[in-house]
Amino acid sequence: MTTTLTINGTDHAVDLPQEVPLLWVLRDEIGLTGTKFGCGVAACGACTVHIDGTAVRACQVALGDVWGPVTTIEGLGTPQAMNAVQRAWAAEQVAQCGYCQSGQIMQAAALLAENPDPDDSDIDDAMQGNLCRCGTYPRIRAAIKSAARMMKEA
Amino acid sequence: MASIGKILRRSFLIGSTAIVGGVAFGAWYVSRPAANPLRPGAGEAALNPFVFIDAQGVTLIAPRAEMGQGVHTTWAALIAEELDVDLADVRVIHGPPAQAYYNSAMIADALPNKGYDISDFQHGIGEMLGVLGKVVGLQVTGGSTSMKDGFVRMREAGAVARETLKQAAADRLGLARGDLRTQSGKVIAPDGTELSYAALAEAAAAIDPVDAPLRDAREWRLLGKPQPRVDMTAKVTGTATFGVDVRLPGMKFAALRINPRLGGAMSGYDDSAARAMPGVERIVDLGDGVAVIGRNTWLAQQAADAIDITWEKAPYPPETEAIFERIAAALDDAPNSALRDDGDVTSPPAGATRITAEYRAPYLAHATMEPMNATARYTGDALEVWCGNQGPTFQQARCADIAGLPKEAVTVHTTLMGGGFGRRLELDYASHATRVAMAMPGVPVQLTWSREEDMRHDFYRPGAMARFSGAIVDGKAVMLDARIAAQSAVFQAMDRVAGLPPAGPDKVLVEGAFNQPYAIPNYRVRGHVCDLKIPVGFWRSVGNSFNGFFHETFMDEMAVAAGADPLAFRLDLMRGEHAPSAGCLKAVAEMSGWTGKTPEGVGRGVALTYSFGTPVAQVIEVADEGGVIRIRRAWIACDMGIALDPAIIEAQMTGGMIYGLSAACFGEITFADGAVEQGNFPDYDALRMHSAPETEVRILQTNAHMGGAGEPGTPPSMPALGNALFDLTGQRARSMPFARQFNLLV
Ligand code: FES
Numbered sequence: 001m002t003t004t005l006t007i008n009g010t011d012h013a014v015d016l017p018q019e020v021p022l023l024w025v026l027r028d029e030i031g032l033t034g035t036k037f038g039c040g041v042a043a044c045g046a047c048t049v050h051i052d053g054t055a056v057r058a059c060q061v062a063l064g065d066v067w068g069p070v071t072t073i074e075g076l077g078t079p080q081a082m083n084a085v086q087r088a089w090a091a092e093q094v095a096q097c098g099y100c101q102s103g104q105i106m107q108a109a110a111l112l113a114e115n116p117d118p119d120d121s122d123i124d125d126a127m128q129g130n131l132c133r134c135g136t137y138p139r140i141r142a143a144i145k146s147a148a149r150m151m152k153e154a
Numbered sequence: 155m156a157s158i159g160k161i162l163r164r165s166f167l168i169g170s171t172a173i174v175g176g177v178a179f180g181a182w183y184v185s186r187p188a189a190n191p192l193r194p195g196a197g198e199a200a201l202n203p204f205v206f207i208d209a210q211g212v213t214l215i216a217p218r219a220e221m222g223q224g225v226h227t228t229w230a231a232l233i234a235e236e237l238d239v240d241l242a243d244v245r246v247i248h249g250p251p252a253q254a255y256y257n258s259a260m261i262a263d264a265l266p267n268k269g270y271d272i273s274d275f276q277h278g279i280g281e282m283l284g285v286l287g288k289v290v291g292l293q294v295t296g297g298s299t300s301m302k303d304g305f306v307r308m309r310e311a312g313a314v315a316r317e318t319l320k321q322a323a324a325d326r327l328g329l330a331r332g333d334l335r336t337q338s339g340k341v342i343a344p345d346g347t348e349l350s351y352a353a354l355a356e357a358a359a360a361i362d363p364v365d366a367p368l369r370d371a372r373e374w375r376l377l378g379k380p381q382p383r384v385d386m387t388a389k390v391t392g393t394a395t396f397g398v399d400v401r402l403p404g405m406k407f408a409a410l411r412i413n414p415r416l417g418g419a420m421s422g423y424d425d426s427a428a429r430a431m432p433g434v435e436r437i438v439d440l441g442d443g444v445a446v447i448g449r450n451t452w453l454a455q456q457a458a459d460a461i462d463i464t465w466e467k468a469p470y471p472p473e474t475e476a477i478f479e480r481i482a483a484a485l486d487d488a489p490n491s492a493l494r495d496d497g498d499v500t501s502p503p504a505g506a507t508r509i510t511a512e513y514r515a516p517y518l519a520h521a522t523m524e525p526m527n528a529t530a531r532y533t534g535d536a537l538e539v540w541c542g543n544q545g546p547t548f549q550q551a552r553c554a555d556i557a558g559l560p561k562e563a564v565t566v567h568t569t570l571m572g573g574g575f576g577r578r579l580e581l582d583y584a585s586h587a588t589r590v591a592m593a594m595p596g597v598p599v600q601l602t603w604s605r606e607e608d609m610r611h612d613f614y615r616p617g618a619m620a621r622f623s624g625a626i627v628d629g630k631a632v633m634l635d636a637r638i639a640a641q642s643a644v645f646q647a648m649d650r651v652a653g654l655p656p657a658g659p660d661k662v663l664v665e666g667a668f669n670q671p672y673a674i675p676n677y678r679v680r681g682h683v684c685d686l687k688i689p690v691g692f693w694r695s696v697g698n699s700f701n702g703f704f705h706e707t708f709m710d711e712m713a714v715a716a717g718a719d720p721l722a723f724r725l726d727l728m729r730g731e732h733a734p735s736a737g738c739l740k741a742v743a744e745m746s747g748w749t750g751k752t753p754e755g756v757g758r759g760v761a762l763t764y765s766f767g768t769p770v771a772q773v774i775e776v777a778d779e780g781g782v783i784r785i786r787r788a789w790i791a792c793d794m795g796i797a798l799d800p801a802i803i804e805a806q807m808t809g810g811m812i813y814g815l816s817a818a819c820f821g822e823i824t825f826a827d828g829a830v831e832q833g834n835f836p837d838y839d840a841l842r843m844h845s846a847p848e849t850e851v852r853i854l855q856t857n858a859h860m861g862g863a864g865e866p867g868t869p870p871s872m873p874a875l876g877n878a879l880f881d882l883t884g885q886r887a888r889s890m891p892f893a894r895q896f897n898l899l900v
């Protein structure tokens with residue numbers, strides 16, 4: 001069955017069983033590999049994308065259930081035109097191996113869209129589903145705060 | 155700039171390369187006289203194996219696997235410092251496997267049993283392991299280290315390239331080389347004439363390299379200062395290519411299931427249900443498991459899960475407690491080593507206070523964020539493999555063996571890694587990808603482990619046990635006697651990958667215990683090898699990861715028995731023994747405002763482990779928040795001598811500590827019916843944003859020897875936390891994970 005998804009503003013038609021999770025549609029069918037596979041059970045956040053502006057775990061959303069336009073890390077910003085959150089991440093030099101960071105950034109972007117001035121406990125609440133085995137948490141926290149400042153000034 | 159593909163087409167597969175040492179910061183050796191593997195075409199110049207220049211600009215080769223430790227950035231900075239290029243203007247690539255990136259001289263005398271009757275493959279692996287053993291040995295004795303080697307040679311590579319470019323400019327302008335200067339990728343004449351390196355490269359390649367002395371550290375522009383990481387932009391925009399992100403035309407995706415009883419056989423399977431499932435292209439018998447090739451990874455995994463497989467038994471005791479009984483029994487066997495044996499531990503002075511304690515550390519998985527994976531394309535007479543890995547030549551040799559091809563017909567592309575921590579030293583993922591790709595010749599196939607397969611088929615940090623006894627007289631430690639038992643990761647890896655028998659004392663089994671900087675007059679540490687067939691390997695900081703916990707928990711118990719402050723007690727024993735270690739302790743005391751006293755509801759613990767040439771001291775603070783214990787703050791001081799990039803070191807120290815704290819709190823691999831019980835993050839959790847401490851790092855630079863940064867932050871974290879829990883609760887933490895004993899914040 002053919003399903004049409006709007007991803008980063010572009011329509012993609014895919015012919016796949018409806019239960020295939022969005023994560024694998026993005027990665028293996030459309031070739032958008034910025035969204036990562038970490039656990040497949042909603043326990044790591046590496047696969048975080050936005051559907052209709054809400055942060056969701058792409059490993060848990062079946063193709064047939066995608067209810068709105070999808071934004072992935074590639075749609076948030078590009079190396080030439082980074083989003084404020086990505087700029088803050090680069091300024092704070094957050095990434096180590098970098099594998100979790102697409103998900104961290106998408107989660108943080110959703111937090112900041114909802115709450116432009118998050119405090120430490122807001123950050124704890126919003127980010128605790130996103131695992132980082134390299135332990136970059138202190139810099140993630142700093143980057144969220146600096147992104148908040150950047151967005152306020154903009 | 156030269157495209158990676160272009161450089162690789164010309165230069166791949168020249169000789170061999172070795173990368174050793176897991177996450178150690180820059181464990182890498184280079185030999186100078188080896189052939190230059192970069193083959194420049196017309197208009198391009200490879201001035202040496204590390205500097206490639208063409209019409210578009212400068213490419214630096216950092217032939218070390220980037221796992222997050224920032225090695226590409228610091229390696230490039232070493233070259234750029236002398237070459238006078240700006241990091242923002244150059245491209246940094248991993249480059250091809252090559253002899254030039256490998257220290258053959260170092261390896262020659264490292265093999266315990268250099269074989270005239272072993273295959274090339276065994277020989278190569280044996281050499282790698284020989285070097286690994288030697289590297290670890292050097293690091294724990296504080297001798298010359300790998301980074302020190304790169305530290306001089308990479309700056310030399312930059313200096314020689316710079317002076318040779320200047321000579322080419324001097325020839326062209328009819329001036330003396332000494333009248334020219336260099337800046338930002340250009341040679342500049344006294345009259346202001348500028349010639350770009352790109353414009354000079356071809357001429358420079360035609361003249362003899364010009365030697366130059368290295369600049370004094372006081373003149374450094376880049377080294378010693380934080381540099382923006384060269385991989386940062388790609389990693390925050392989702393454009394970095396990890397192994398699992400390789401995409402090739404016509405590619406298929408595969409999933410696998412291997413016997414969960416590790417090393418056990420497969421006696422048969424029924425794949426009739428799987429064959430009928432959507433997107434399934436091929437089912438491949440791997441011998442000890444089955445793979446499914448399909449249209450995408452998820453469909454392949456669903457089909458793999460639908461195969462009914464009959465597994466044989468595990469070649470080790472099937473339950474955790476029976477395994478630990480074997481480890482405990484090994485404590486009473488003849489020792490494999492007694493690498494520290496000072497004074498006489500058998501007759502403590504009369505009137506001494508005696509204490510004893512027994513400790514236990516569990517098996518642990520690496521749980522890299524990116525599960526194991528590799529992509530392969532087999533065409534009958536050639537094989538190409540793409541994967542993140544810590545030793546491309548060994549992957550190449552093993553894959554060639556499996557495919558029945560000569561090594562020269564196998565190309566290995568090393569991608570970025572979503573974590574290594576020692577796991578990607580192993581060869582299993584590229585091996586299985588090769589077997590899978592051979593079932594569909596001509597078609598590239600990407601094989602990805604599910605998280606459950608990854609966690610249940612690791613090469614684990616061995617479970618370990620220790621018995622310590624000590625004696626105190628007048629508030630001072632006068633005797634420490636330790637026995638440590640575990641499987642030998644080194645012996646097993648030698649057997650597993652090379653068929654070489656175990657040989658000699660295993661230093662790694664006792665590192666972090668036998669080599670700690672305490673002046674205790676009667677001091678003995680013995681290692682006992684427990685022979686079990688559970689696959690074990692190299693987990694961030696290796697033996698230090700359990701010995702640091704054992705030794706530094708016992709030091710705390712000694713301090714308590716002596717009625718002394720645990721920090722002052724250590725400092726007393728350390729002051730005359732190793733000044734950089736004492737300096738780290740003093741630094742964390744100052745940073746944390748250590749008084750030895752904590753308010754009600756707060757506990758603090760201290761620990762110091764000297765590993766990989768670097769002493770690291772940590773103070774951890776825990777707080778009881780309504781019955782739940784939270785790790786609130788941490789202070790770290792380290793001294794690896796010259797700190798080449800303080801921001802990267804700070805990140806490695808923090809990350810290494812969090813990796814250790816995660817294991818100390820929650821990490822545990824247990825066995826039931828021969829299989830690992832944990833499968834995914836819900837049962838193998840780690841610290842997260844809300845549970846990770848606020849951390850402060852201080853980098854000292856008094857150590858006369860350069861040490862590592864990627865691993866030494868891990869060992870002291872576990873005892874520092876255990877000691878803090880004791881301070882808070884009065885209960886001694888002698889067995890990890892602590893969540894079994896304490897109500898920790900999850
Ligand atoms: S892969 Fe979706 S939450 Fe881990």
Ligand code: FES
Nearest residue numbers: 097098132133134
């Ligand atoms: S940066 Fe490596 S897992 Fe987060």
